[in-house]
Amino acid sequence: MSKPNVPVPVWLTSNETLAAACKDWLHEEFLALDTEFVRTTTFYPKAGLVQVASSKGCFLIDPLSISDWSAFTDVLQAESVTKVFHAxxxxxxxxxxxxxxxxxxxxxxQLAAAMVGLGASLGFQKIIAALLSIELDKEETRSNWLARPLTEEQVQYAVADVYYLRKIWPMLVGQLQQLQRTDWLAEDCARTVEEASETDVPGNYYRRVKLAWKLRPQEQHVLQQLVVWRELQARERDVPRNKIIDDNSLWNIARYKPKAKDQLNRSGLKPEMIRRDGNTVLAVMREAMEDEKDLWPAVLDKPLSPDAGQLLKDIKQIVVNRAEALNIPPEILARKKPLEALVRSGWKTGRYFLPDTLSGWRKNEIGDVLLAHLNQSASEPECS
Structure with a gap:
């Protein structure tokens, strides 16, 4: 296994030098990109470095020195330039x-590597070792990227990420082409862009709270409103969500509905949280409890029944078998949530429908097979 040997990077520390580089990058077929950031005490990531590798070399953009990102935005949105990242x-x-x-x-x-059979969720270090027989040092991953000046180790680490990413990308493309899976990657990456571009809907975040489905319909509405309030506060104060209130406490408040600040500690709130936000939390809860039913969200699905759960296990095994035949990880072919949504779509009616995430190339590779199995199961007496 060889040690990395990376070029000296070009630093871009002004609006003018960044704009000049971006002008050149618009003529590239693809760029390898990465970012380094700090996110230990904030809601939003604090960018410490943006790395770019082009056919002309490696570049380090200093976000602490740049105020005009318009030229770089043009590069990010240029249809003629593919932007290659890892994870x-x-x-x-x-x-x-x-x-x-x-x-x-x-x-x-990372997704391309999985689609050509290198494995699921491979870290960059492992992919570089597999394809280039080079051992990368990852010790700088969690270092302070907002410090200036950066250490030589940090710079070497940052450059290596895009330098070697640019080297392996044509190799991965070649394997995808040989397997006729370039459309797979294009489709999944387009979906990723679409999802990342969507406007956040804080009203949906309560669905992420563990065991939210156990709450009564009105309690789910209370939880929803509490989660919306927390989300907006976390963004406004730029702190992690659990620095406002953690999920367990929000669930307890929605379920047990404390009547006064001195009862909030039973929900798990820390004293400083009660002092700071106790009155507001109680007000949000009370207001939500007074809302009419037509403002309540749709009731969350309960866990599948034993029979439906067995059907889910059956189609998971079909996915595993097909994934083995394709030499890809099962989770690339179909994850648990889409499979559960598929089972739910027709459990009561016997008419099953593929969710959007099982459309496209997945419909051809596994979706139609799953539908056929489910339709056959629905016609059997024990599943009717």
Whole structure:
């Protein structure tokens, strides 16, 4: 296994130097990109570095020195330039935070690696070792990227990420083409861009709270309103959500509905949270309890019945078998939530429908097979 050997990067620390580089990047077929950020005490990521590798070299953009991102935004949105990331979700958030734009067209090397049979959710270090026999040091991952000057180790680490990403990308594209799976990647990455570009709906976040389905309909509405309030406060104060109130406490408040501040501690709230936000939390709860039923959200699904759960296990096994035949991870072919949505779509009626996430290439590879199995199960007496 070889040690990394990366080039000296070009630093872009002014609006003018960034704009000049972006002018050149608009002529590239693809760019390898990465971001480094800090997000330990804030809601939003604080960008510390943006790395770019082009055919002409490696570049480090200093976000602490840049005030005009318009030229870089043009690059991120240029249809002729593919933006290649590895495990891109957090990077997309950083790009959107800096520029207001989500990179498109997008390619994700982690997803590409899974689609060519290298494994599921592979870290960058493992992919580089597998394809280039180079051992990367990842010790700087959680270092302070807002510090200046950056250490030589940080710079080497940051450059290596895009330098080697640019080297492996043509290799992954070649394998995708050989397997006739380039459309798979394009479709999934386009969906990722679409989802990352969507406007957040805080009213849906309560669905993420564990065991929210156990609450009564009105209590689910109370939880929803409490979660909306917390979300807006976390963004306004730029702190992590649990620094406002954690999920368990919100669930307890929605379920047990304390009547006064001195009862909030039983819900799990810390004293400082009660002092700071206790009265507001109680007001949000009371107001939600007074809302008419037509303002309540649709009741959350309960866990599948034992019979439906067995059907879910059956189609999961079909997915596993098909994934083995394709030499890809089962979760690339179909994840649990879409499979559960598929079972729910027709459990009571016997008429099953594929969710959007099982459309496209997945419909051909697994969706139609699953529908056929479910329709056959629905026609059997024990499942009717």
């Amino acid at each position: 891109c979700l957090e990077d997309l958030e950083v790009c959107r935070q800096l520029t207001g734009a989500v990179p498109s067209p997008l390619a994700d090397s």
